[in-house]
Amino acid sequence: MMKRISAMLLAVGLIFAAALPVMAAIDVYEFESAEQEKAFRDLTATLRCPKCQNNNIADSNAELAKDMRQKAFDLLSEGKSEQDVIDYMIARYGNFVTYDPPMTVSTVILWAGPLLFVLIGFTVLVMRSRKTAETSDKAELAADEEQRLKSLLEEIEQQKPSQDGKVK
Known part of the structure; x- marks a missing residue:
């Protein structure tokens, strides 16, 4: 019985000893x-x-x-x-x-920077999509011009005199 009481007192003493630094942290x-x-x-x-x-x-x-x-x-x-x-x-x-x-240059950059980044990115995407559309239009135009060029060459071939001097 005495051993239990002394063990409990020792445990309580250790708990209070561990709590001492916590009590010292209060500022007055x-x-x-x-x-x-x-x-x-x-x-x-x-x-x-x-x-x-x-x-x-x-x-x-x-x-x-x-x-x-x-x-x-x-x-x-x-x-x-x-x-x-x-x-x-x-x-x-x-x-x-x-x-x-307060509002300073650095805070404006911090707040406006991401917005400017998104706007610049969107502008680049729009410009590239327009450039791609123009390139595809030029490619179609080049195909039309090629077809026309072929037809003109065929006409010239037909009007060209043969080796014996006769026109076809």
Whole structure:
């Protein structure tokens, strides 16, 4: 009976020991006001984690997201506005950290590139089909001209004088 109790206590102790790192992963921030806390929550929900790509930095467990959360907290604690924090993150990590990047040449190329590729491909197909149609028309015309040429040659042969000087 004592062996069972000690085995159970050992198992419970191992379970708690394994759970300790999980409890240490929680970030705790001390805010000066409720407005500052709301600004922090809004920022972490609107900034995208560059490593996770589809997670915001509030939901991401990546080290980069933790660093970004800490920097956002530090900047807000210094009295910076939400836009100042966003501008800092864009300057540091690029436009990708926002879910609504501004319209730039590179984003236009990314969106219009596939459309232009399809339009160019369609144009090439139309041009080639027209060229094939024109070539087949020319081939038919050449066959008509060949037939006419044969008939003219036969007429000339018939009108040509024979070796004895008589016309056929």
